[in-house]
Amino acid sequence: MSSSLGAFSSPIGCKATNSHSPEAAHIRRAAEIADKSAGFTSPHPNFGCVIAVGKNVVGEGYLYAQGTKCAELQAVEAAGELCKGATAYLNMEPGDCYADQTSVSSLIKAGISRVVVGIRHPLRHLRGNAIRALRSEGVQVDVLGEDLQSEATEEALKACLFVNAPLMYRAASRVPFSVLKYAMTLDGKIATSSGHASWISSKQSRHRVFELRGRSDAIIVGGNTVRQDNPRLTARHGGGHLPVRIVMSQTLNLPEEANLWDISEVRTIVATQRGARKSFQKLLASKGVEVVEFDIVNPRDLMEYCYDRGYLSILWECGGALSAPAISSGVIHKVYAFVAPKIIGGMKAPSPIGELGMVEMTQALNLIDFSYEQIGPDMLISGFLQPIPELTPIIPSVGEISSIDLTVTPYEANIIFFYKTWDPYGAFSNFSPHPLRLPDENGNYQTWPSVEHYYQAHKFVGVNDLVSREFVEQIKAAKSPEEAARIGRTIQRQHPDLVRSDWEKQKINVMYRALKCKFSIYPHLNALLLSTVGSVLVEASPHDLFWGGGREGEGLNYLGRLLMQLRSEYLGESSPQCQVRALV
Numbered sequence: 001m002s003s004s005l006g007a008f009s010s011p012i013g014c015k016a017t018n019s020h021s022p023e024a025a026h027i028r029r030a031a032e033i034a035d036k037s038a039g040f041t042s043p044h045p046n047f048g049c050v051i052a053v054g055k056n057v058v059g060e061g062y063l064y065a066q067g068t069k070c071a072e073l074q075a076v077e078a079a080g081e082l083c084k085g086a087t088a089y090l091n092m093e094p095g096d097c098y099a100d101q102t103s104v105s106s107l108i109k110a111g112i113s114r115v116v117v118g119i120r121h122p123l124r125h126l127r128g129n130a131i132r133a134l135r136s137e138g139v140q141v142d143v144l145g146e147d148l149q150s151e152a153t154e155e156a157l158k159a160c161l162f163v164n165a166p167l168m169y170r171a172a173s174r175v176p177f178s179v180l181k182y183a184m185t186l187d188g189k190i191a192t193s194s195g196h197a198s199w200i201s202s203k204q205s206r207h208r209v210f211e212l213r214g215r216s217d218a219i220i221v222g223g224n225t226v227r228q229d230n231p232r233l234t235a236r237h238g239g240g241h242l243p244v245r246i247v248m249s250q251t252l253n254l255p256e257e258a259n260l261w262d263i264s265e266v267r268t269i270v271a272t273q274r275g276a277r278k279s280f281q282k283l284l285a286s287k288g289v290e291v292v293e294f295d296i297v298n299p300r301d302l303m304e305y306c307y308d309r310g311y312l313s314i315l316w317e318c319g320g321a322l323s324a325p326a327i328s329s330g331v332i333h334k335v336y337a338f339v340a341p342k343i344i345g346g347m348k349a350p351s352p353i354g355e356l357g358m359v360e361m362t363q364a365l366n367l368i369d370f371s372y373e374q375i376g377p378d379m380l381i382s383g384f385l386q387p388i389p390e391l392t393p394i395i396p397s398v399g400e401i402s403s404i405d406l407t408v409t410p411y412e413a414n415i416i417f418f419y420k421t422w423d424p425y426g427a428f429s430n431f432s433p434h435p436l437r438l439p440d441e442n443g444n445y446q447t448w449p450s451v452e453h454y455y456q457a458h459k460f461v462g463v464n465d466l467v468s469r470e471f472v473e474q475i476k477a478a479k480s481p482e483e484a485a486r487i488g489r490t491i492q493r494q495h496p497d498l499v500r501s502d503w504e505k506q507k508i509n510v511m512y513r514a515l516k517c518k519f520s521i522y523p524h525l526n527a528l529l530l531s532t533v534g535s536v537l538v539e540a541s542p543h544d545l546f547w548g549g550g551r552e553g554e555g556l557n558y559l560g561r562l563l564m565q566l567r568s569e570y571l572g573e574s575s576p577q578c579q580v581r582a583l584v
Contacts, residue, residue, distance in 0.1 A: 118160030172389030456488025
């Protein structure tokens, strides 16, 4: 049996690559190393690059996280002079959200003569851009399924699709990629008749669950799980980041004391019906738990909300009462079933899936690309409930049309939303990988990997405490903006006494300094900002009501306002509605 994790990559037990197809093997290797980034930071597009001369690999690399050195540059540096005339194999077309073109330029400068791409980029505003750029420089580009077709390349293509399944589903369905996980006995029970469920699966299987959690943006459970199991839902043995925990409860019939209400290490969100138990909502808020109200709380609306928050991957660890409506609403894409060699019986013992309304076996849902793996004494059966979406035909963007037809402008919208770095205006995000060089409190210039690094660290700058100074260095050394944010927020929750006393008054000024530096030293970012003249900029976070615009426009949108203020300053204008600094 295979020991591969296989969470979002190739299915366990899939057909082996034809040994006579080194090209397919190189693409599969690119997909394999791309998957290494999962679990180290919040999920993001997974990129891997293998540079080879014939059958021999001379260099490889993978993108650790958005904002770190790209896979192509790592592979080029590893291969050195052997790049000249070599072929680069990419599991996915590079997605340059930041206009620096490092992925493409590193291959061209190194003398790569041919590039083989597994799949085009799933996001329409990025799809085809890198391929066109490479071909315009005389580099031969072959795409699996288009220019290269064989049985071996079909399997390699499948590996490329699986390793970026979250992005594929999110781009096509406008909901995050959702995995339903459960453990059951041989007779299909997830607990005894009394509700006792610890432990059905083995320790080895539970370790695998921790790994699955570490690869997810959020974990969802229902109220029954909170009441009966009092879970922590951490990834303590899986490494990597800690996913947000989401409790879905219509009535808020939840205990006042629960492990999930402890947010010292990781945040908890409670999704509920509008107006439910206002007093209990206040209690949760006092503990730092975020409560989100819906007119009708259901799996589909919750997933659309998670999409708005920028989540790519969701792990459902709920019972049958919630898993059934989640499946029925079409938001579950993959299933992980851990089957333990145990029998407990019981007519009233719960099963993993509640009522789906099926009366004939012909209505049963069949898994696609299913696989098996033995984990200790248990058997893991996994597969897709929905096929991975195919890429839609390439339609020229407004920007592409406007470069041909000058009567068409790509900036007609009065409101421009931005949030995640892969969005069309992702460079406006604090998480975009643009290093800054700014003076510290002593006038000595320091380099910061991103605006987010600078902002999070300055929560503790100037505090006369050795531990605070260590925190600043820890945040500064974070490998990605996501990690910097996670470290800074966690430290702020756990050590509020070490946050600088004037932080609430100074945080806007700190952000302004970082943004001014960013948009002053990068000409292409300055041009992008100025191109939005006449539009209102809104940071589309549905939950951050200070820096973002909120779900229904109730947020203060300070990040968007600061960017508009900078835009006015660069234009030499005075825009009263954008004078944010005067408010503090």
